[in-house]
Amino acid sequence: MKTGIDQLKQDNAQYLFHPMAHPQAMQKTKPDIIARGEGCWIWDIDGHKMIDGVAGLWSSNLGHSNKRVRDAIVAQLDELPFYNTFRGTTHPRAIELSARVVKMMQPDGVGAVMFGNSGSDAVEGALKIARQYWKVLGQPERTKFISLKQGYHGVHFGGMSVNGLANIRRAYEPLMPGCFHVDSPWLYRNAYTQDPEELGRICAGLLEREIQFQGADTVAAFIAEPVQGSAGVIVPPPNFWPLVREVCERHKVLLIADEVVTGFGRSGAMFGTRLWGTTADIWCLAKGISSGYVPLGATALSKKVADAFLADTAGLGTVAHGYTYSGHPVAAAAALATLDELEEKDVVGNVARVGAHFQERMAQFERKFSFVGNVRGVGLMTGIEMVTDKAKRTPQPRSSDIPARVAREAYQRGAMVRISGPNMILSPPLVITREEVDHLVDILEASYAAVDKAL
Ligand SMILES: Cc1ncc(COP(=O)(O)O)c(C=O)c1O
Structure with a gap:
């Protein structure tokens, strides 16, 4: 006769396929x-x-x-457990959270936000909005993405295509065409130098050369993490992000900061772009936004990007993207309480x-x-x-x-x-x-x- 705990362990091995694991391994190791x-x-x-x-x-x-987050979730469940935010429908918590995030990131140049349910959703939204931005602006050929080797941007097809970790790409290839990778500024393992500043310059230069090689007028965006988390916490030299910003501006390529890990404080700054004293055009946010209590992702758009959509006269700016649970009220309530705690404490x-x-x-x-x-x-x-x-x-x-x-x-x-x-x-x-x-x-x-x- 199995006890409840033994049954759970056996059911785990038998029924549950875990992320990033071979199902056979789960049958051999104790969970x-x-x-x-x-x-x-x-x-x-x-x-x-x-x-x-x-x-x-x-x-x-x-x-x-955290009691405040817990209480906010319970209160929201009592008030309204779910409603959608498609087209003209919405609900108070999604609106409040959008205003809260935008105001919090106004110093970074943010003008609007859209919601999803995960980091992968946040990345997918960022990549799609980047492509659409150029279509709205009448430059439909700007479709390519450049990213860093060793980067991690989640598991949807877009994010996977810009991922720079070979072992999680292979099983799902072929991935999205038009994605290119350049060397990351990894001091411990690089072919160039052991001098951090020189490495920052070299790697920003490699990005610029790739943009020029592809043709800047075909590149939609460069996406990177302010600190490469999943690759083993690769911290770039301090000059790298400011130089990347310059390169992107020079070639009018959008800069997407994947802050799924670094957003909301993990690096010691509220956002990774602030840590490096720079800014981006689009930010991918998740995890810490709701402290993990309820799944939530967000794609924050700079005023520049948001304004392009607002000024669209050709009818190309309809956001044909979003999820049933975009801005889920319980997740939004958890995030509002999380941001209160972050700031007050x-x-x-x-x-x-x-x-x-x-x-x-x-x-x-x-x-x-x-x-x-x-x-x-x-x-x-x-x-x-x-x-x-x-x-x-x-x-x-x-x-x-x-x-x-x-x-x-x-x-x-x-x-x-x-x-x-x-x-x-x-x-x-x-x-x-x-x-x-x-x-x-x-x-x-x-x-x-x-x-x-x-x-
Ligand atoms: C930088 C980065 N982007 C995207 C993701 C994907 O987030 P999620 O697992 O919530 O889809 C992660 C997850 O760890 C991440 O570290």
């Missing part, structure tokens, strides 16, 4: 069934308590038991302060452990790249079980972390305290030491 959360802490179904080193998945920025200030301590402690792992090649990060996002040879910077092969072994050690010691290829990726809730950071890092240190000792 981590997370059953409860409170603040920065989670409990698995066996009652094992852990500090949440990944905030759900870069999402639960306010932790798992100076959560972004906490990221800057506690994040500096986190980065300082994590950086020491490079020196401490034989198989840690590179630690990089900003704010409360960190990537730890594991290698087989430190001097040669040889990455742990995909077949290596070492990253997973470290993650298991951490789990057993009470910390949830995430492995992607040779990288451990950390993204704790943005409300984490200095003491909780120390607790997380102490566990990680012990976990790396245990694996190092056994090598």
